[in-house]
Amino acid sequence: MGPFHIPWSTFGAFLTAAAAIALAVVWALGDLSREKREKDRDR
């Protein structure tokens, strides 16, 4: 049984939504650093 008396198989839906937000943040940061690297290389 997971948190709030909800089975992990169901609670995983909340975690998936949270993981999607985390993925978005990681992608945004990765994209920013990729752009910086490309700018440095062009200089």
Added chain:
Amino acid sequence: MSVTVAVLVLYIAALAIIGYALRGRSKSAEDFVIGGRTVGPWVTALSFVAAYFSSVVIIGGGAFGWKFGLATIWIGATNVLLGTTLAWIVLGRRVRHFTERLGATTLSGFFAARYGSPSIRVFSAALTGVFLIVYNVSVLKGMANAFEVLMDMPYRAAVLLSGLVILFYTATGGYLAVVWTSFLQGIVMIAALVLLAVFSVQRAGGLSGLADRLALVDPGLVSTPGVWGWAGLLSFSFIVSLGVWGMPQLLIRFYSIRNARMLRVGVVVVSIGASIALVPYLCGAAARVLVPDVASPDLAIPALTRLVLNDWGGALFLAGVVAAGMSTFAGVLLIISSSLVRDVWIEGLGRPLPPGAELRANRAMSLVVGVVSVAVAMKPPALILVLTAFSWAVVASTNLWPLLFGIYWRRTSPAAVMASMAAGAGSALLWQALHRFLPASWKGVHGFLVGLFVGLVVIVAGNALGRPAPETAIRRAWGEEPSARSPSASL
């Protein structure tokens, strides 16, 4: 009721004011159709959320939650991950770059320029246009049903009221009015759903209390896949999430964002905003224990609203439901009218219009399409009612592979694209038409999945056999040659 009317009047007035205030901002057809590619990340992200989730999702999602329990929250989670975050990451940057380089303002225009094929433009625009009108009728119908249930307003009066307001701000302010009103609508939707979720879960005894009480009704209402089973849960989650990847009214948000760097902020905002997709299902499950005796699952959310919210909360919730429908309808309306003007009239029939006339034609066409949609929604013919159930599936299965292959695979063949579009749409339609003759074990498979599978097989096989697009079209799409200077220079 007076509070509800006051909030609704204020809300509709705000939408009309936004449309009126932005009336002078459209100086060209490109401004009218995609806002001159000047929209910021916050507005793009929240307008995407508002256009994605219509009234049908809120009321219908609640009905699913009531019927099948907490497992349905997975539908919302899949909407966030697959339908939003991954869609933005995989499609956003490339669609933004490619449409700008090719001077495309519509999805059909992008296909034509990317594949160097005018016939793909006309085929895609005609098919998408017809089925999006049907889709829009279903959105309008869902919104009017929400008015009926939540406000006791007669159905036809609701269709007329909401239709006229949307027509006014869309025809007046164009795409900028659509995204800015959608931005406001997104905020109202989020506020309304969060309010309902907080008070519903609190009334049910918190999340633990809700889970315990649901388990007493049926343990299958708490576990996954629970009473629904894997087949239903997985296929429904998948189709309502992947469908986004081929829906023009959502993809247009990528063309119109100011630049590709804005996608970084946008993807985070949109992922957080889209998390409200979990709420209708959670509230529906809460409704199962709080209002177990509703006559139909579709009445679960309206009944829950009356139980847990006061007049002000109820008014805000109604505004949220109406917002969800309006933003979807307005977005689709603009897509249909711009596609009919540019792809069918100007490019397809070869009737060029001077820039000022094209802008006026877009305004006029949005009015015409809107009036037709409202007229059909007043008393939808039986055929339209049948088609509304899967019109979006035909549109999505037509567009998804040609778009994805077009931005990732240089050697995609125009002939394969045309065949994939026809096979995808045709098989989705045929599957739904023959649905009642299928064996019971196949009935759970939605036409969208069939269209998607057939479309993929055809485009992969066609690419192996067919020739790629003209080299100039490929080089221009990949930024290796000068961009098209104007939308009309795309071919």
